[in-house]
Amino acid sequence: MDLDACVKGRRSVRAYTDEPVSKGQIESVLEAGVWAPTGMGREPWKFVVIEDKKLIKYVSEETKLLLQQMMPSMATHLQTGEDVICYDAPVLVLVCTEKDKKEHFNDLNLLDSVLAAENMFLKGYELGIETCYMGFVMLLRTKPDVLKKVGVTDGYDLMVPL
DSSP: OHHHHHHHHOBBBBOOOOOOHHHHHHHHHHHHHHTTTTTTGGGEEEEEEEHHHHHHHHHHHHHHHHHHHHGGGGHHTSSSSSSSSTOOOOOOEEEEEOOOTTSHHHHHHHHHHHHHHHHHHHHHHHHHHHHOOOOGGGGGOHHHHHHHHHHHTTTEEEEEEE
């Protein structure tokens, strides 16, 4: 695919089909993330891939609860039975980054994670896999028990949910 067409054609999509995403497609998207540039070649990321629909629904429900507490004005919108957070996506990828205890590299790690995610968005588009940055899921950074349950291990921070 032409790079300009890919960059200009990719959109955030919030309506997904029940068609499964193949293991090969997921691996291609992850590989694109790995090829992103990083500060000093550190590659501080970890990609958590969630394919279990119940676990994705759990992420959505926990995010909804936090949003209702933080933004009461959105409560009516969030009290629907629909998945208005992950939109019933068949796969959820959490781009995580190493926590730097000395905080020397935390900003750099964030930027590296964003670069990896952008590569993943573009590769997904090339493969015909629609993607969306699910920014509200970032609120789960305040819930280490939830992150642990979905596979974000100690020593890592959630940076980009897609």
